Amino acid sequence: MSLAASVVSAKNLGLTFSTNDGDVIALSDVNLEIGAGEFVSFIGPSGCGKTTFLRVIADLEQPTSGSITVNGTSPSDARLNRAYGYVFQAPALYPWRTIEQNVALPLEIMGLSDRAARIQRTLELVNLTGFEKKFPWQLSGGMQQRASIARALSFDADLLLMDEPFGALDEIVRDHLNSELLKLWARTKKTIAFVTHSIPEAVYLSTKIVVMSPRPGRVTDIIESDLPAERPLDIRETPEFLRLAARVRDACAPATRTRSRACASFSTARPCPFSSCSPRSCSSGTPPPSG
Amino acid sequence: MLAAIVLFWYAAAIWMNAPWQDTLNSRANLTNVPFTDFALSTWAQAKPVLPSPHQVFAEVWNATIGTDITSKRSLAYHAGITLGGTLLGFALGTLLGVGLAVMIVHNDASNRSLMPWIIASQTIPILAIAPMVVVGLGAVGVTGMLPKALISMYLSFFPVVVGMVKGLRTPESIQLDLMRTYNASPWQVFSKLRWPSAIPFLFASMKVGIAISLIGAVVGELSNNAGGGLGVRLLTGSYNGQTVQIWAALFIAAGLAAALVIAVGFAERLANARMGARA
Incomplete structure (x- = not known):
């Protein structure tokens, strides 16, 4: 597959949950292309379907209308081909496994070889070298989330799906992990789909920002970032950054x-x-x- | 606390053995016995209503350390027989309990149908069932340890089922989703996620299960006094009015139950340490 090819392509995608209180339209008429190597953020108020869309890509939810392809195949085939790594809102590490055993979990399940080398390499990517033998409870929340990112990276899927991975962390840790994530993205050249409800986070990280709105969940705006690829943390004080952030805020929060x-x-x-x-x-x- | 119990016990022994001691004294034409002598003699009867603690512990000592272990009078010998039935029944009960729990968690039909039967099974008094099992199996030539073990199993599988159903269902949805993103097989989900998360529940259930396994084995022995075991000692003791023997057997049984629960607790600590629990 060429570099420019789209990794995720959704056309008129819709998803309706049937509940006892009637149907809930979680996604309606979503059209979106995610190209290889892009860093795409999904932002919007809760209930706008951004997490649902990520779960549709991951084949954890089934769309009820429209079509979607992942790497040119159905999400189900993509999941069977282990095309993506998924990072959840909570680290979801297994408490009875050490950090290296947690990172080894997908490798064991997929029957991949050279585990030790992969574990060492991915733990190095998330700066957790030296914590291999620790159990999750011995690590801080931010370190646990880094370990869960390492777990998602360990089997070398080209697509990384992240569902508010830093949502539960304090702002200082979050800033730090944001800049580390950007470095990691630059080093690994992966495609990243990132759900957040923080506007600065979305603007700081993304090459493309997808603004969504609720009831029914749909895409209201797609903003291409014109920020340079090299982004130190203090880029967030530049006029370009603030202009882009204001645009995103306008698009998603209907202030006056x-x-x-x-x-x-x-x-x-x-x-x-x-x-x-x-x-x-x-x-x-x-x-x-x-x- | 222990001292209070012992004091109460001695006082109760005087009170409960007094009528018989009065009879003995009047037969011997003893009158005006001083209270201290009277109390001492109530604590030293051959077949007291309530034996005093030192009588019981002397009997425990004599019947274990003081008697050859191969002798039919040795409580250690009988405790060994009971222990065998208990452990076999406990092992079978744990296996059955885990098996049923796995079926309940993985199969919707079992989930709906099995639990009411499992609960109903525990509402039947074990004292009613035990003789039927022992006599019924004896009639088809199955005697010895197995009938007792089956009764132990019947009692001990229940806490294991209840605990393991809960335990196997503890994984949160994101942990299950994670396994799905890896395209894990059902066996991998079970062995790498559900089973490890159920281990703490397994040990808690096993602690209950092993204590009632012992009860099951003793109850099983009550129905068949040929095989020996602590239950048989209890039964022959009560036939012959040997209260000291009954109490000694009771204490051995209680000690055995405590030792077994402690053993399970020790295994639990080993497992916890391996699974990285906080010290």
């Missing part, structure tokens, strides 16, 4: 001026980004209920 614009367009051609808000609630200035 954005909402009035959205409402103005509601009655005309473009649909309101908040399908759940009626024209009345828009004009009265009350935000739509967030979920």
Whole structure:
């Protein structure tokens, strides 16, 4: 597969959960291409379907309409081919395994050889060399999450799916891990899909930012980042960064001026980004209920 | 605490053995016996209603250390017989319990159908079942350790099923999702995730299971006094009014149960250490 080929390609993708209270539309009409080597962030308020979309890529949820390919095949085949590593919101390390045994878990399951070399290399990538024999509870939360990233990297899948991996960590640890993740991405040339609800995090990390909105979950904007590839942490104080962050904030949070614009367009051609808000609630200035 | 129990025990022994001592004294035409002599003699009867602690421990000592282990009078010999039945029954019960738990967790039909039967099985009084098992199996030529072990198994599989169903279901959904992203086989999910997370539950259940296994073995012996065992000693003791013998057998049984629970606890600590639990 050539470098420019798309790793994930979704067309008119929809997913509806049937619940006892009726159908919940988690995803509606999502069209998205993720190219090889991109770092794509998904951002939006909770309930906008960003995690669901990641789970559809991972074949953990089944779409109910539209089509999606991963590496040119169905998500199911991609999962069977072990095409991706998945990093969850919580580290989900097995407490009865040491760090190196945790990293070895996918290798054991997939029956891969040269485990010791792979473990050493991936632990080095996430700066955990020297902690091989520790048990998870002996490590801090940030180190545990790094170990879970190492576990996702150990079998060398080209696609890394990350579902709010740093959501539970404090801001200082988070900044540190963000810059380490960027270095790791630059070294490994992997394609990364990254779910977050932090705008600075999304802007700092991504080459492409996908803004989503809830009820029904759908993509409202796709913003290409014009920031340079080399991103020290203090890039976040540059005007370029702040301009991009403001654009993302406008796109996903309908603060005053954005909402009035959205409402103005509601009655005309473009649909309101908040399908759940009626024209009345828009004009009265009350935000739509967030979920 | 122990001193309080012993004190209470001695006092109770005076009170409970007093009527018989009165009879003995009147037969011997003894009157006006001082209280201290009276109390000492209630503690030294041959077949007291309630033997005093020193009588019981003397009997325990004589019947274990003081008697040849191959002798039919040795409580160590009988304890050995009971222990054999207990351990075999416990092993069978644990295997059965784990097997049933695995079926319940992995098979929806078993999940819906098995549990009510398992609970119903424990509402039947074991004292009613035990003679039927022992006599029934004896009629088809199965005697010795196996019938007792089956009764032990019948009692001890229950806590293991309940504990292991809970234990095998402890993995969170993200841990199961993780296995799915690796395209792990059901066997790998079981051996690398469900089984290790159920181990603490297994040990907790086994501690309960081994104590009631011993009860099962003793109850099984009550129905067949030819084979020997602590249950037989209890039974012959009560036939012959040998209260000291009954109490000695009871203490041996209690000591055995405590030792077995401690042994399981020790195995648990070893397993925990291997599995990286916090010290």
